[in-house]
Amino acid sequence: SREWHLVARPSGWPAVADFALRAVPVREPAEGEILVRNRYLSVDPYMRGRMNDTKSYVPPFGLDEPMTGDALGEVLASRAPGFAVGDVVTHRLGWREFAVLRADDAVAVPAGGEVPVSAYLGVLGMTGLTAYAGLKAVARVREGDVVFVSGAAGAVGGPAGQLARLLGASRVIGSAGGPEKARTLTEVYGFDVGLDYKAAPIGEQLAQAAPDGIDVYFDNVGGDHLEAALDVLNTHGRVAVCGMISAYNATEPPAAPRNLGVVIGKRLRIEGFLVGDHWGLRPEFLREAAGWLRDGRLVSRETVVDGIDHAVDAFLDLMRGGNIGKMLVRLDG
Numbered sequence: 314s315r316e317w318h319l320v321a322r323p324s325g326w327p328a329v330a331d332f333a334l335r336a337v338p339v340r341e342p343a344e345g346e347i348l349v350r351n352r353y354l355s356v357d358p359y360m361r362g363r364m365n366d367t368k369s370y371v372p373p374f375g376l377d378e379p380m381t382g383d384a385l386g387e388v389l390a391s392r393a394p395g396f397a398v399g400d401v402v403t404h405r406l407g408w409r410e411f412a413v414l415r416a417d418d419a420v421a422v423p424a425g426g427e428v429p430v431s432a433y434l435g436v437l438g439m440t441g442l443t444a445y446a447g448l449k450a451v452a453r454v455r456e457g458d459v460v461f462v463s464g465a466a467g468a469v470g471g472p473a474g475q476l477a478r479l480l481g482a483s484r485v486i487g488s489a490g491g492p493e494k495a496r497t498l499t500e501v502y503g504f505d506v507g508l509d510y511k512a513a514p515i516g517e518q519l520a521q522a523a524p525d526g527i528d529v530y531f532d533n534v535g536g537d538h539l540e541a542a543l544d545v546l547n548t549h550g551r552v553a554v555c556g557m558i559s560a561y562n563a564t565e566p567p568a569a570p571r572n573l574g575v576v577i578g579k580r581l582r583i584e585g586f587l588v589g590d591h592w593g594l595r596p597e598f599l600r601e602a603a604g605w606l607r608d609g610r611l612v613s614r615e616t617v618v619d620g621i622d623h624a625v626d627a628f629l630d631l632m633r634g635g636n637i638g639k640m641l642v643r644l645d646g
């Protein structure tokens with residue numbers, strides 16, 4: 314089995330040389346364990362933080378150790394009740410071809426259903442639940458809200474804009490990098506407005522798109538996007554702080570937002586959240602989102618890169634904005 318190791322801690326943008334693909338033997342599963350052949354690996358922005366040796370909500374990757382992350386695969390051998398050969402599962406031992414893990418750490422997903430299994434790493438997986446939890450439990454979107462979502466062409470942002478509408482928002486504005494992504498927001502995902510933040514300052518564009526202000530900002534980006542949102546948020550507006558990807562590879566902290574003081578006069582609520590605190594919403598989310606996917610009210614896109622050799626390239630491309638929808642690595646069978 315081949316697996317990716319972090320071999321040097323990046324400063325700023327990671328380089329391919331910070332990683333190594335190494336061959337290791339696959340051990341037999343012990344009692345209570347399963348052996349899984351991974352079919353899809355998830356690459357996610359939070360992994361950048363794990364490459365630093367700093368204390369955070371997830372521990373750093375060890376040097377010269379296999380990296381971890383979400384993965385989906387099929388059970389090749391099982392020594393655990395409840396799992397049979399051929400079952401499809403998601404688990405946390407990504408970045409590798411084969412995984413041996415405790416069956417308790419695997420979640421079975423329905424194979425052969427109406428949705429492709431890869432959805433369980435995206436729109437029906439961690440990123441979809443993040444969108445749902447951020448809107449429902451954190452921003453508490455309600456009927457008639459005007460909602461702005463940044464990073465809107467991505468794995469969290471695409472569902473976030475669509476779910477906002479399904480949860481009652483009257484107007485949904487999204488931003489993403491480049492004309493193709495901005496078009497995708499309106500033409501594929503049904504946003505009312507798709508802003509290309511690379512075309513003109515986001516503050517000017519947002520002010521124009523939201524003449525009556527916004528009630529909710531779902532933040533994936535931070536920096537200038539947060540500053541722009543603070544400017545147009547209405548009194549008692551809510552900000553769900555999901556991520557701040559504009560700062561993940563920065564060596565200097567961002568200058569914006571410079572207008573944080575408006576939180577007082579506008580009585581804003583700005584709340585960060587971690588999807589891991591909201592697993593309780595998963596059954597309800599799966600029920601609702603699977604239904605919306607089936608009837609076409611929720612549309613999902615994936616960007617798939619083939620081959621474990623290209624997993625690091627896929628991660629770097631994700632950080633550069635090379636994806637529309639969930640970025641996944643597909644391993645051949």
Ligand code: NDP
Nearest residue numbers: 358467468469489490533555556557558559586587588634
């Ligand atoms: P995406 O699929 O959105 O991919 C990342 C995207 O970020 C890129 O496609 C790129 O799109 C955009 N981006 C990169 N740099 C910048 C920049 N400087 N300014 C604006 N946009 C930028 O990833 P995810 O959907 O998986 O994650 C989105 C956010 O949600 C991240 O911040 C992530 O950390 C966070 N997150 C938080 C979770 C939580 O529990 N709080 C859980 C999961 C994700 P573009 O071309 O538009 O620039």
